[in-house]
Amino acid sequence: EDKVVQSPLSLVVHEGDTVTLNCSYEVTNFRSLLWYKQEKKAPTFLFMLTSSGIEKKSGRLSSILDKKELFSILNITATQTGDSAVYLCAAHSYNQGGKLIFGQGTELSVKP
Amino acid sequence: NAGVTQTPKFQVLKTGQSMTLQCAQDMNHEYMSWYRQDPGMGLRLIHYSVGAGITDQGEVPNGYNVSRSTTEDFPLRLLSAAPSQTSVYFCASSSTGLVPQHFGDGTRLSIL
Numbered sequence: 001e002d003k004v005v006q007s008p009l010s011l012v013v014h015e016g017d018t019v020t021l022n023c024s025y026e027v028t029n030f031r032s033l034l035w036y037k038q039e040k041k042a043p044t045f046l047f048m049l050t051s052s053g054i055e056k057k058s059g060r061l062s063s064i065l066d067k068k069e070l071f072s073i074l075n076i077t078a079t080q081t082g083d084s085a086v087y088l089c090a091a092h093s094y095n096q097g098g099k100l101i102f103g104q105g106t107e108l109s110v111k112p
Numbered sequence: 113n114a115g116v117t118q119t120p121k122f123q124v125l126k127t128g129q130s131m132t133l134q135c136a137q138d139m140n141h142e143y144m145s146w147y148r149q150d151p152g153m154g155l156r157l158i159h160y161s162v163g164a165g166i167t168d169q170g171e172v173p174n175g176y177n178v179s180r181s182t183t184e185d186f187p188l189r190l191l192s193a194a195p196s197q198t199s200v201y202f203c204a205s206s207s208t209g210l211v212p213q214h215f216g217d218g219t220r221l222s223i224l
Binding site for chain 2: 045090100
């Protein structure tokens with residue numbers, strides 16, 4: 001059975017800290033790994049990773065994929081209170097028309 | 113603003129009632145999908161569509177029907193509501209496959 005597991009499930013840090021969020025996956029016909037940020041309402045797209053070892057960056061956020069060990073990490077440096085959100089990881093499969101399998105999410109709280 | 117619009121935002125139903133959750137997008141995206149989000153379980157795919165007139169089942173389709181008569185609209189119908197369908201429902205669209213690019217703000221549904 002395909003599955004995606006995120007850790008930790010929740011995390012509390014202070015502004016300025018650096019955090020690392022983890023995502024491991026077991027998915028047949030793996031295609032890509034995606035990260036989303038979900039604040040109060042709709043998830044918003046952060047990154048899509050398809051190749052191992054190539055870091056993607058957007059400001060203070062970066063992510064990398066390891067297709068051999070089947071995991072990805074999302075790093076956030078110099079955290080701000082606006083980074084408080086649930087971060088969702090999803091594995092994209094070629095199966096079933098290209099379905100996404102989501103992890104449970106990591107709830108990040110950044111304190112001033 | 114352009115994007116994915118879901119209505120209603122909140123709904124309370126009694127067991128056995130039926131209802132339709134509406135989803136509309138104005139970006140001319142071919143791909144649309146419905147997810148439900150439950151605590152501790154991430155997002156799970158209910159149904160998806162790769163274009164007008166074409167729909168297919170996702171991971172948790174039982175108790176739900178969809179249709180896609182136009183590119184813009186993708187309604188989700190609950191046939192006979194059950195308490196297990198209490199959840200937050202998200203509609204998503206994409207121009208490049210089933211990786212959601214845009215999510216609606218969600219419909220919070222409670223079944224009593």
